Amino acid sequence: MTMKLKSQLIMVLTLGFSISLFAQNTAENILGSDEKLIIGGYGQIDGNFNLDDDNKMNSNGKLDVHRLVTFLGYKFNDKITFVSEVEYEHIVELYVEQAFLDYKIKDNMSLQAGLMLIPMGIQNLYHEPPTFNGVERTNVDKYIVPTTWREIGVGLSGRLDEQSLNYQLMVVNGPLGYDNGVAKFSGSKGIRSGRQKGAEAIVSDFDFAGRVSYYGMLGWNFGASFYQGNSETTDFEADSTQVGMTMMGIDARYNNGAFQARGQYTFADLENTDEYNAKTSSDVGSKLLGYYIEAGYNLLEGKSENELIAFARYENYNTHEETDGFDANLAYDRTDKTFGLTYKLNQGAAFKADYQLKGNEASPEETKHFNLGVAVWF
Amino acid sequence: MIRVFPAFWLGILFFCLLPISANCQWQPSAKTLAKAESTLEQYFDMEYSKSAIDINSNYYQLMSSDSIIGFACIQQAPSKHDMFDFMAIYSSEMELLKLRVLTYRENYGGEISNKRWLKQFLSREVSDVQAISGATISVESMKMAVYSLTQKMRNWQSSQL
Numbered sequence: 001m002t003m004k005l006k007s008q009l010i011m012v013l014t015l016g017f018s019i020s021l022f023a024q025n026t027a028e029n030i031l032g033s034d035e036k037l038i039i040g041g042y043g044q045i046d047g048n049f050n051l052d053d054d055n056k057m058n059s060n061g062k063l064d065v066h067r068l069v070t071f072l073g074y075k076f077n078d079k080i081t082f083v084s085e086v087e088y089e090h091i092v093e094l095y096v097e098q099a100f101l102d103y104k105i106k107d108n109m110s111l112q113a114g115l116m117l118i119p120m121g122i123q124n125l126y127h128e129p130p131t132f133n134g135v136e137r138t139n140v141d142k143y144i145v146p147t148t149w150r151e152i153g154v155g156l157s158g159r160l161d162e163q164s165l166n167y168q169l170m171v172v173n174g175p176l177g178y179d180n181g182v183a184k185f186s187g188s189k190g191i192r193s194g195r196q197k198g199a200e201a202i203v204s205d206f207d208f209a210g211r212v213s214y215y216g217m218l219g220w221n222f223g224a225s226f227y228q229g230n231s232e233t234t235d236f237e238a239d240s241t242q243v244g245m246t247m248m249g250i251d252a253r254y255n256n257g258a259f260q261a262r263g264q265y266t267f268a269d270l271e272n273t274d275e276y277n278a279k280t281s282s283d284v285g286s287k288l289l290g291y292y293i294e295a296g297y298n299l300l301e302g303k304s305e306n307e308l309i310a311f312a313r314y315e316n317y318n319t320h321e322e323t324d325g326f327d328a329n330l331a332y333d334r335t336d337k338t339f340g341l342t343y344k345l346n347q348g349a350a351f352k353a354d355y356q357l358k359g360n361e362a363s364p365e366e367t368k369h370f371n372l373g374v375a376v377w378f
Numbered sequence: 379m380i381r382v383f384p385a386f387w388l389g390i391l392f393f394c395l396l397p398i399s400a401n402c403q404w405q406p407s408a409k410t411l412a413k414a415e416s417t418l419e420q421y422f423d424m425e426y427s428k429s430a431i432d433i434n435s436n437y438y439q440l441m442s443s444d445s446i447i448g449f450a451c452i453q454q455a456p457s458k459h460d461m462f463d464f465m466a467i468y469s470s471e472m473e474l475l476k477l478r479v480l481t482y483r484e485n486y487g488g489e490i491s492n493k494r495w496l497k498q499f500l501s502r503e504v505s506d507v508q509a510i511s512g513a514t515i516s517v518e519s520m521k522m523a524v525y526s527l528t529q530k531m532r533n534w535q536s537s538q539l
Contacts, residue, residue: 038460102485107481107483108488110485122512125512159485159491161492166488218494218498221511254511
């Protein structure tokens, strides 16, 4: 089997099976003021196929249960709830996505402690497969945010009803930048490989994360997120193995009848990357930047309970937006253009198809990909 | 990486998907009732008395000076992982006059408490009420709850004639 990736058009058929079966009656039967145990979940199954110029399969394809998440919650009483999400990735990798205790201080304010989602960007918080267009999550969220980002900490989460504001503030451990000589941060993936996910996480410094979202304007949902702190290191004394992180993001979602749109702009300023790169022989950028804009239209609006959304999205993400002390690698300045369809059944199940053109500043040609997906949420 | 058989988890899921019938009438909490009272007082701004109707002890007929001024129903509906309490105020002709979220418990989906969003129910068909990004489940839940509640009340009213 030869791999001719450069000269061939790569058609990747990603068969994402996102079947979200939102069983309303089931939820009503399980939940209730007296029922304490809460069950839910979501799944994403992909199929990837490589095609040659004649659009024939010329090498092995891949079918993957990309993720299967089970939600398990328990209401001890009116004030205390335990929330957990356990995720199976690729069948054999088991992760915990969330596991925290929620204590209601007031009707609209909770204290939370445990493994929580970092409130950066739209998809890190809202990533159930039928809620977004496109088979895979955006690469802006994958490489810049980096989703699914979750760490252990303590936080406050609440709502100001009169002002139509949601807010969240937390103290968490940061991503691990340095693991006994091995650099976890890199030029191509930014801080993504440093996510500790609550697995015997190293903490040398405590970081802060927060988000505010405003839903007072009908049809709109605006959000602003921040993250501030230092990355963690196994070498507690060595400052050179740590990177200062200041991240900010703004996002907006809009829907009006058949029309929907969303956009996000996220950047991360990393300090001390010159010392870090010198120490670890890595090539981390000093600034990461990513943004996307997406618009969609429900072709079945008013004609059916189901939705058929035609959408287009433009993404740009650059993990070498700025570099300190060396030239940026132009290949890390990446652009994805996605055009596709999402067919939603009953708000819980969705079939997806999309066509992607991926390019970067170092190469004049764009690679072509075709993805199919199935999304489930219940 | 851990190799784990998902059978155990699937077993729990399967078990919990068996319908559990809940026949007991839900009783709203004191907090919810207090909020309902103050909302009613603010809306009607007159002396009124309320008496529960036969189909549900949380649905009330409101009277003032021997005439029916309207109806008020307190109801629960599911949000993503919890329940929320709301009240619908109907006119004597069973037209929706006001919709209020009395108690919203969860962290996600609280956007449905927004008064401007709730106002849509007064002037539009339930199916035309706009979605809210990030509150999909609660929005759908509220839409279904309001629709079935209104149907129920109208059927009850027809049966009284």
